[in-house]
Amino acid sequence: MTRQQSIHPFERAIAVRQDSDGTVLAEASTDYWAFMGQFGGVTAATCLNALLRHPDAAGQPIALTVNFAAPIQEGALRLSLRRMRASKSTQHWSIEIHQGDDPEPRTTATAVLAERRQSWSHQPATPPSMPPIEALRELVLPDTVPWVGRYRFWFESGAPVRSSEPLSPPGTACSRFWLADAIERPVDMPSLASMADTFFGRIFQVRGQIVPFGTVSLTTYFHSDADELRAIAAARVIGRAGARRFHRSYSDQSGELWSPDGRLLATSHQIAYFKA
Amino acid sequence: MTRQQSIHPFERAIAVRQDSDGTVLAEASTDYWAFMGQFGGVTAATCLNALLRHPDAAGQPIALTVNFAAPIQEGALRLSLRRMRASKSTQHWSIEIHQGDDPEPRTTATAVLAERRQSWSHQPATPPSMPPIEALRELVLPDTVPWVGRYRFWFESGAPVRSSEPLSPPGTACSRFWLADAIERPVDMPSLASMADTFFGRIFQVRGQIVPFGTVSLTTYFHSDADELRAIAAARVIGRAGARRFHRSYSDQSGELWSPDGRLLATSHQIAYFKA
Numbered sequence: 172m173t174r175q176q177s178i179h180p181f182e183r184a185i186a187v188r189q190d191s192d193g194t195v196l197a198e199a200s201t202d203y204w205a206f207m208g209q210f211g212g213v214t215a216a217t218c219l220n221a222l223l224r225h226p227d228a229a230g231q232p233i234a235l236t237v238n239f240a241a242p243i244q245e246g247a248l249r250l251s252l253r254r255m256r257a258s259k260s261t262q263h264w265s266i267e268i269h270q271g272d273d274p275e276p277r278t279t280a281t282a283v284l285a286e287r288r289q290s291w292s293h294q295p296a297t298p299p300s301m302p303p304i305e306a307l308r309e310l311v312l313p314d315t316v317p318w319v320g321r322y323r324f325w326f327e328s329g330a331p332v333r334s335s336e337p338l339s340p341p342g343t344a345c346s347r348f349w350l351a352d353a354i355e356r357p358v359d360m361p362s363l364a365s366m367a368d369t370f371f372g373r374i375f376q377v378r379g380q381i382v383p384f385g386t387v388s389l390t391t392y393f394h395s396d397a398d399e400l401r402a403i404a405a406a407r408v409i410g411r412a413g414a415r416r417f418h419r420s421y422s423d424q425s426g427e428l429w430s431p432d433g434r435l436l437a438t439s440h441q442i443a444y445f446k447a
Numbered sequence: 448m449t450r451q452q453s454i455h456p457f458e459r460a461i462a463v464r465q466d467s468d469g470t471v472l473a474e475a476s477t478d479y480w481a482f483m484g485q486f487g488g489v490t491a492a493t494c495l496n497a498l499l500r501h502p503d504a505a506g507q508p509i510a511l512t513v514n515f516a517a518p519i520q521e522g523a524l525r526l527s528l529r530r531m532r533a534s535k536s537t538q539h540w541s542i543e544i545h546q547g548d549d550p551e552p553r554t555t556a557t558a559v560l561a562e563r564r565q566s567w568s569h570q571p572a573t574p575p576s577m578p579p580i581e582a583l584r585e586l587v588l589p590d591t592v593p594w595v596g597r598y599r600f601w602f603e604s605g606a607p608v609r610s611s612e613p614l615s616p617p618g619t620a621c622s623r624f625w626l627a628d629a630i631e632r633p634v635d636m637p638s639l640a641s642m643a644d645t646f647f648g649r650i651f652q653v654r655g656q657i658v659p660f661g662t663v664s665l666t667t668y669f670h671s672d673a674d675e676l677r678a679i680a681a682a683r684v685i686g687r688a689g690a691r692r693f694h695r696s697y698s699d700q701s702g703e704l705w706s707p708d709g710r711l712l713a714t715s716h717q718i719a720y721f722k723a
Contacts, residue, residue: 233697234664234718236512238557240532240539255543256516256551261663261720263516263555265541267531275532279539279557281514283664283718287695291613291723293653295620296691337567344571377569387537388510388559390666392699392718394692415572415703416670416711419563421509423668423714425701427691435692438699440716442510442559442668444537447567 179356180321181365184213185220187250195221195250199243199270203318208242210318211386212368216361218266218280221250223360228254230262230284231397232360236390241277244270260286287396298433299411301327304349322369325349329412331371334379337447344373344414344424355406358436360393363400363428366408367391367439370426373414374445383446387421395436403430420444455632456597457641460489461496463526471497471526475519475546479594484518486594487662488644492637494542494556497526499636504530506538506560507673508636512666517553520546536562563672574709575687577603580625598645601625605688607647610655613723620649620690620700631682634712636669639676639704642684643667643715646702649690650721659722663697671712679706696720 184200197217203210215237222228248268255263261283268278310324312331324330329346332338350366358366372384395403412426421442428437460476473493479486491513498504524544531539537559544554586600588607600606605622608614626642634642648660671679688702697718704713 234514236557236664236666238510238531238539238559240537241534255514255555256553258517261516263514265555277532279531279541281512281555281557281664283514285663285697285720287697290696290721291654291693292695293617293693294691295617295653295689295693341569341571377571378567387561388512388557388666390512390664390716392716394694394697394699396695413571415570415714417567417569417571418670419568419672420566421561421563421670423670425716438691438716440666440668440701440714444561445566 179354181352181356181362185217185361187217187221187224195252197248197250199245199248201245201317203321205316205318208244210368211237211239211389212365214243214268214278215368215389215391216365217248218250219282219364220361222252222264222266222282225252228262228284230286232282232393233285234283234390234392235280235364236388237278237280238388239386240279243268243277246270294435296435298429299347299409301347301349301409304407307349321353323351323353329376332376332379338379341377342379344377346370346376346412348410349407350410351407357404357406358408359400360397363393363437364391366428367426367437370410370412370424372443372445373412373424374417374422374447377417378447385444386441387444389439389441391437391439393437395434403432403434405430407431408436417445420446455630457628457632457638461493461637463493463497463500471528473524473526475521475524477521477593479597481592481594484520486644487513487515487665488641490519490544490554491644491665491667492641493524494526495558495640496637498528498540498542498558501528504538504560506562508558508669509561510559510666510668511556511640512664513554513556514664515662516555519544519553522546570711572711574705575623575685577623577625577685580683583625597629599627599629605652608652608655614655617653618655620653622646622652622688624686625683626686627683633680633682634684635676636673639669639713640667642704643702643713646686646688646700648719648721649688649700650693650698650723653693654723660719662717662719665715665717667713667715669713671710679708679710681706683707684712693721696722
């Protein structure tokens with residue numbers, strides 16, 4: 172096995188290095204390709220990875236909002252990170268991704284880092300009651316985009332549907348599934364940021380058809396801290412997702428990522444374009 | 448009634464005007480004061496109002512993320528708006544609010560505007576089943592912050608609780624209530640942006656106590672379009688809110704705003720600091 176191959180594809184996809192002028196450089200990952208450019212989850216994770224490695228960054232990720240203004244194309248990415256404001260315990264950052272000589276950013280993002288002090292803990296959300304992975308059939312989607320193959324999915328309900336006609340009545344917008352990197356690795360903050368975008372577009376299963384679709388804005392909240400993630404060392408997580416309204420070409424969707432032992436690790440919310 | 452008084456307090460609070468150099472000016476509203484500065488809902492609505500009146504703005508609000516980096520203090524606000532990227536049908540904007548000679552922004556925000564084309568419509572979310580307002584007791588919170596008095600609340604469940612000891616077991620994180628401006632006005636996009644932050648901190652009712660609390664980042668998705676809002680002309684809406692996890696000084700909360708006739712107008716998600 173060469174050294175190159177021994178690096179996990181996710182690590183390769185989100186790798187960043189500092190240029191001499193302070194710009195952060197990355198490379199679009201064809202391993203994680205989507206319909207029209209890089210998979211949004213990897214774009215989000217690259218932003219977070221660049222931030223967490225920034226010399227001025229302090230604290231743990233609390234919130235990350237990524238706006239997908241234009242698809243990330245093949246080739247180099249230039250990330251500019253600005254610390255907008257910092258207090259003793261909180262930092263607000265702004266991130267832009269540029270490509271080529273395009274003067275406008277293809278991605279804009281904001282992120283909040285914070286010191287996570289010990290506090291009272293309480294989890295009102297109920298963990299999904301899931302059968303073990305072994306009792307479920309693994310999702311097989313042969314003719315799909317590359318990023319899907321970088322993960323493994325075991326759906327308990329709400330798997331993607333392909334119907335010759337739009338479903339009537341519409342299919343459920345809810346899904347529950349086990350999720351893992353295809354080559355398993357313990358879940359950390361960047362991988363949570365990426366997994367937060369692995370909830371397939373709700374429109375696909377609700378209509379039962381693949382229609383033009385694109386996430387416009389994705390917000391992820393991190394409920395777990397780095398100590399907890401390290402202690403759990405989970406390579407598999409449970410995903411639960413739903414949507415509330417499809418109207419005039421846009422719809423929301425919300426997703427949760429749970430540890431196998433029932434702790435909510437992250438939630439993600441997005442608004443997406445659809446054509447139907 | 449003087450001319451000044453005939454302007455609705457919300458319109459006064461979110462009023463903006465263009466300075467000669469293109470900066471947008473506003474004034475912090477003591478009518479909508481919170482614990483430590485201006486109510487975040489009005490800050491969000493002021494951002495949206497400035498954006499919708501910008502000469503280069505096109506389309507309807509789809510998403511608005513507001514990061515509360517520092518409290519908005521009394522006095523003047525300077526808003527700088529930048530159009531980061533625009534396509535035929537979508538615009539991505541970035542907004543900062545500065546005060547005084549502070550070099551760092553007190554608020555950062557991103558917003559997406561889009562043309563909302565006719566499409567297939569579907570609402571998987573179930574509207575809350577609510578008794579009529581007349582069957583509910585109006586919330587009275589005498590010694591609270593000014594912004595609360597700019598709204599009226601009629602709780603069906605999950606009203607704020609004040610207990611001498613922390614509740615054990617914890618109270619519910621869920622609430623359902625009718626909501627209106629204290630001086631009623633038809634709900635429009637800026638008022639949705641503000642109402643999206645009227646869901647009281649979940650920690651208060653879960654602990655049964657007022658503890659230090661502050662929203663750090665708020666994301667609102669607009670499910671309704673301007674035509675629909677005008678047609679509904681609702682002055683009262685239904686709010687439903689919940690939270691998923693309180694851990695290491697931060698918790699999420701999600702809220703929905705519904706029209707009386709059962710249409711989901713907006714959803715909001717936030718991550719908030721608490722001390723408990």
